[in-house]
Amino acid sequence: MTLIKDRKEKIGLHVMKNENWKKPVYETNGLNVWYGTSHALKNIDLTINEKEVTAIIGPSGCGKSTYLKTLNRMVETARDVHISGNVTFMGNAILGKAMPVELLRSKVGMVFQKPNPFPKSIYENVAFGPRIHGIRNKVMLDVIVEDSLRKAALWDEVKDRLHKSAYGLSGGQQQRLCIARCLAIDPEVILMDEPTSALDPVSTHKVEELIATIKNDVTIAIVTHNMQQASRISDRTAFFLNGEIVECDRTSTLFSTPEDSRTNDYINGRFG
Numbered sequence: 573m574t575l576i577k578d579r580k581e582k583i584g585l586h587v588m589k590n591e592n593w594k595k596p597v598y599e600t601n602g603l604n605v606w607y608g609t610s611h612a613l614k615n616i617d618l619t620i621n622e623k624e625v626t627a628i629i630g631p632s633g634c635g636k637s638t639y640l641k642t643l644n645r646m647v648e649t650a651r652d653v654h655i656s657g658n659v660t661f662m663g664n665a666i667l668g669k670a671m672p673v674e675l676l677r678s679k680v681g682m683v684f685q686k687p688n689p690f691p692k693s694i695y696e697n698v699a700f701g702p703r704i705h706g707i708r709n710k711v712m713l714d715v716i717v718e719d720s721l722r723k724a725a726l727w728d729e730v731k732d733r734l735h736k737s738a739y740g741l742s743g744g745q746q747q748r749l750c751i752a753r754c755l756a757i758d759p760e761v762i763l764m765d766e767p768t769s770a771l772d773p774v775s776t777h778k779v780e781e782l783i784a785t786i787k788n789d790v791t792i793a794i795v796t797h798n799m800q801q802a803s804r805i806s807d808r809t810a811f812f813l814n815g816e817i818v819e820c821d822r823t824s825t826l827f828s829t830p831e832d833s834r835t836n837d838y839i840n841g842r843f844g
């Protein structure tokens with residue numbers, strides 16, 4: 573038994589568990605990240621599949637955000653950071669000079685814990701990305717803005733105030749606006765770093781519903797401290813601990829029959 577487990581680990585347990593043979597969007601192999609001498613991510617092997625929601629769980633400081641920020645190369649902006657290993661996005665290496673960061677970010681949106689709309693109107697927030705990508709036609713922009721706001725389940729609430737400041741929206745509405753802003757660039761992936769932790773339960777529910785809808789079109793990787801949320805919304809879950817990945821599996825399996833006792837302890841609230 574141990575022998576089989578060891579062999580699986582050697583050839584990449586988490587890749588082996590990609591049992592549906594879905595198309596991988598991100599593949600991470602042997603990823604290490606250091607901040608100075610602090611080793612934040614240790615030999616991470618993880619695959620994120622197309623049009624699935626992958627939840628990343630684990631106690632504070634275990635490297636969840638660092639992992640997410642590696643996927644859009646935000647991590648490279650940290651002081652004294654050192655990265656080794658390989659990360660591919662749709663089959664192409666992304667780290668270092670392998671891929672222009674602008675190209676990567678035109679396909680990968682990010683939503684943060686605290687909603688961060690621009691100090692602009694609701695319309696301009698959503699039109700911002702398409703404009704950067706060269707879309708100037710007013711009719712086309714109008715269509716993209718409406719479509720993105722509809723997908724983000726915000727259109728009915730804002731259609732009469734599109735040219736008012738985004739700061740006039742509630743926190744939950746601002747977060748859905750930030751998701752609409754991502755959707756407007758027609759991304760392959762949206763990375764979400766605790767997107768509902770600053771929201772009330774009703775707004776959280778709306779964002780979760782929205783995730784369930786958009787995952788038909790977009791791949792989502794979400795960091796969450798909320799175990800119920802991970803089990804409600806994700807297809808696969810990866811459990812991180814002390815910079816390592818302990819296990820990754822179908823969410824239903826990981827929450828019902830985790831392989832590792834540390835996963836069991838964490839999901840049952842015994843630490844973290």
Ligand SMILES: Nc1ncnc2c1ncn2[C@@H]1O[C@H](COP(=O)(O)OP(=O)(O)OP(=O)(O)O)[C@@H](O)[C@H]1O
Pocket residue numbers: 607610612630631632633634635636637638639650651
């Ligand atoms: N910019 C940085 N410079 C130095 N150390 C950092 C930096 N960002 C994160 N770290 C450290 O790297 C480790 C992993 O941090 P990270 O934010 O990725 O963890 P996390 O699991 O997302 O935590 P949390 O759940 O509290 O947000 C921690 O020890 C943290 O202090």
